[in-house]
Amino acid sequence: MRRGTLTLLFLIILLAAGAAYVVFWPTAAANGGKPLYGVNNPFTLHQGLDLQGGVRVLLNPANGENPTDENMATARDLIEQRVNKGLGVNEPVVRTQTTLNGQKSIVVELPGYNSGNQQADIANLLRTGKLEFWNTGSTPLQNGDTLDPAQFAADNNGSDKALFVGNDLDPNSLGVSQDQQTSKYVIAFGMRGDAVGRLSTYTAQNVGKYMTITLDRKVISSAVIQSQLPGNGVIQGNFTVDEANQLVQLLKIGALPISFTIASESTVGATLGQDSINKSLIAGAIGLGIVVFFMLVYYRLPGFLADIALVLYSLITFAIFKMIGVTMSLAGIAGFILSIGMAVDANVLIFERVKEELRDGRLLASAIDIGWKRAWPSIRDSNISTMITCAVLYVFGTNFGATIIVGFATTLFLGVAISMFTAITVTRTFLNLLVPTGVINHPALFGLPAGSISAAPLARRNSTV
Numbered sequence: 001m002r003r004g005t006l007t008l009l010f011l012i013i014l015l016a017a018g019a020a021y022v023v024f025w026p027t028a029a030a031n032g033g034k035p036l037y038g039v040n041n042p043f044t045l046h047q048g049l050d051l052q053g054g055v056r057v058l059l060n061p062a063n064g065e066n067p068t069d070e071n072m073a074t075a076r077d078l079i080e081q082r083v084n085k086g087l088g089v090n091e092p093v094v095r096t097q098t099t100l101n102g103q104k105s106i107v108v109e110l111p112g113y114n115s116g117n118q119q120a121d122i123a124n125l126l127r128t129g130k131l132e133f134w135n136t137g138s139t140p141l142q143n144g145d146t147l148d149p150a151q152f153a154a155d156n157n158g159s160d161k162a163l164f165v166g167n168d169l170d171p172n173s174l175g176v177s178q179d180q181q182t183s184k185y186v187i188a189f190g191m192r193g194d195a196v197g198r199l200s201t202y203t204a205q206n207v208g209k210y211m212t213i214t215l216d217r218k219v220i221s222s223a224v225i226q227s228q229l230p231g232n233g234v235i236q237g238n239f240t241v242d243e244a245n246q247l248v249q250l251l252k253i254g255a256l257p258i259s260f261t262i263a264s265e266s267t268v269g270a271t272l273g274q275d276s277i278n279k280s281l282i283a284g285a286i287g288l289g290i291v292v293f294f295m296l297v298y299y300r301l302p303g304f305l306a307d308i309a310l311v312l313y314s315l316i317t318f319a320i321f322k323m324i325g326v327t328m329s330l331a332g333i334a335g336f337i338l339s340i341g342m343a344v345d346a347n348v349l350i351f352e353r354v355k356e357e358l359r360d361g362r363l364l365a366s367a368i369d370i371g372w373k374r375a376w377p378s379i380r381d382s383n384i385s386t387m388i389t390c391a392v393l394y395v396f397g398t399n400f401g402a403t404i405i406v407g408f409a410t411t412l413f414l415g416v417a418i419s420m421f422t423a424i425t426v427t428r429t430f431l432n433l434l435v436p437t438g439v440i441n442h443p444a445l446f447g448l449p450a451g452s453i454s455a456a457p458l459a460r461r462n463s464t465v
Contacts, residue, residue: 008429011162016312019319028201043322047111048329048407049093051277053268054111058124062259071257072096072104079106081253082125086429093327105172105263111327118267124246126262128216129255131169132162135202141222143237147214163202163211168195171252173232180306185244187235196231204228205301215247230253287337288314291344299351301445305430306347313343313422317415326414332407342386346423349375354431355446365435372428379423387415 025041028034035041049056059079061067067075073096080094091107106126109202136152149160173190191199203225212222212237221237225329292310295303317336321328330406353371363368390413439445 005429005432008425009433012312012426016315016456019312019315022319022322023315026201044294045322046327047269047277047324048327048332049111050330051328052112054109054113055081055122055265056110057076057108057265059106059108059126059260059262060263061316062261065258066102067104067258068102069133072106075256075258076106077262078129078253079108079125081106082249083110086159086411094156095295096136105259105446114357122262122265126260127233127250127256128259129250129253130216131166131255132160132214132217133164134212134214135206136210136222140210141212143219143221145219146219147219160259162193164195166198168192169251173249174248176241177234180234180366185238185239185241186237187244187248188232189235190232197230198230213298215250220247228292237385237386240428250371259403267308275281276330280330282338284333284340286348291341294346295347299347299445300447301434301439302351302431303447304346304353305434306344306351306427307423309347309426309430309453310340310344312426313419314340316422317418320418321411326410327403328411329407332411335411336415339412339419342383342416343419343422345382346375346379346419347427348429349378350423355448358446358448359442365432368428368431372424376424383416383420387413391412 008405021041022043025039026036027041027044029044069284076096080092083094093107094112095107096104096106098104133162134147134152136147137154139152142146142332149162152158168191170190170192173192177185177188179184179186185368207227208226209225211225215222221235223236225306235247285389288310292307295306295310297303299306317339320326321336326332350372353375356366357367357371358364390409393405393409394413397409406452
């Protein structure tokens with residue numbers, strides 16, 4: 001047996017064991033909240049929107065605005081924070097995209113978000129969240145009224161600028177409490193930086209006047225200043241506890257730099273997602289079964305080894321998907337299934353070359369080496385071409401918001417890369433294990449006619465005498 005073959009076999013067994021652990025060992029959540037035998041598997045498979053259902057929303061800048069890329073990136077980050085902190089959705093997808101006509105937008109995908117008041121929650125995500133404090137003099141405003149700064153310019157020394165804005169608030173000071181006298185929920189706030197002194201000075205000079213607080217120019221509180229505020233106070237309004245908590249989260253995260261409108265919204269039901277999963281599993285099992293059967297019937301013993309390598313390939317690929325957090329979608333599953341067929345392509349090229357060398361009278365060890373070397377250029381070029389195509393699809397899908405293409409390209413790229421490893425290392429190692437076994441004396445095990453292997457070495461020896 002060749003030097004290093006047993007070492008490679010040992011490493012392959014370790015790799016298979018590790019992959020099996022990642023794929024099959026139950027997580028704590030699947031085992032009643034406790035790790036099985038104290039061993040925790042932290043890796044889970046993330047399902048995309050089309051598998052577990054949810055909501056997909058396309059957001060366009062309001063009023064035909066053409067924001068900068070920096071503002072779009074900032075808005076994307078803020079919306080993602082609102083989703084993570086406010087909706088409790090696992091693995092949300094929030095990304096910017098630009099269409100061919102230059103339209104900038106943000107795509108929000110919320111997998112598993114199939115319950116609750118979806119319309120209200122999505123509308124809350126779109127709130128610009130611009131908090132402003134105004135001096136409305138002796139005029140109280142009703143909650144929900146729209147404030148026109150020009151109407152109160154005289155009370156603000158001719159200025160239509162707000163006294164304070166959301167950025168003046170200290171995020172750590174924000175919290176929800178309940179007024180002991182009215183039992184209404186209020187929001188406690190505190191200023192930061194020079195706003196502390198400005199609030200104290202302003203309230204001391206304007207006792208008896210109304211200070212109105214607006215969110216996106218909608219009044220949420222309009223109350224009389226009763227005394228000087230030492231840099232902090234409360235926002236009083238007709239809030240429910242949920243509304244107050246949502247407002248606090250909104251203020252902590254910050255205001256969006258631009259306003260958005262919903263260009264499109266689609267909902268995928270969980271039932272459709274489960275049906276898709278079941279059909280995809282059936283399709284994958286049928287595809288894998290056909291490939292395994294073909295290799296076993298046509299290539300016999302090498303085909304059997306290739307089937308083992310193919311199962312190992314599937315195991316390793318699926319484990320890597322879980323480890324790096326690939327979000328599986330229907331398109332991603334299609335890419336994975338397609339890569340299974342491509343994974344065996346390299347084995348076909350190698351086996352055909354090996355059979356040619358055996359017919360030419362070479363010993364098995366030499367036939368494996370030369371067959372692999374002659375097949376390698378074709379394997380390399382075909383796989384690299386596929387990977388380049390995947391890279392182009394990924395860039396296209398990322399830039400133009402085609403998530404289906406992104407998922408397909410990602411899983412196919414990873415599958416092709418891993419298949420090169422299994423074909424080059426795993427299958428070749430298995431073939432090298434056959435060298436000292438004497439299977440060369442049984443042509444049928446290689447799918448060759450009787451006598452096709454033994455006659456060739458004799459003819460070669462006779463030709464050299």
